[in-house]
Amino acid sequence: MxxxxxxxxxxxxxxxxxxxxxxxxxxxxxxxxxxxxVHRYILDRSMLYGSTESIPYQQAWGVQKVEP
Incomplete structure (x- = not known):
């Protein structure tokens, strides 16, 4: 491909x-x-909760059918 x-x-x-x-x-x-x-990271719980820096990760992963 x-x-x-x-x-x-x-x-x-x-x-x-x-x-x-x-x-x-x-x-x-x-x-x-x-x-x-574009961007590489290891997702952890702190990226989904808390500060305003976590909002893009909350939005990206919040629409997934499977919990991260």
Whole structure:
């Protein structure tokens, strides 16, 4: 599987990216572009509760069907 960016470049997907893409497509979504890795982190409980810095993580993970 290969993803192409907006500039005509291509990126060979890793196994993790392929697996994630399959899950997204199986849920009925269509992948229209690839941005590459934007941010990497290890999710822990403190990122879901507390300060205002945790709001983006609360929003992203709050819509998931499975508890993190």
């Amino acid at each position: 290969e993803a192409s960016g907006g500039c005509g470049s291509t990126h060979e997907l890793t196994e993790d990216e392929k697996a994630a893409g399959e899950v997204v497509q199986a849920a009925g979504y269509r992948i229209t572009s690839y941005l590459g890795e």
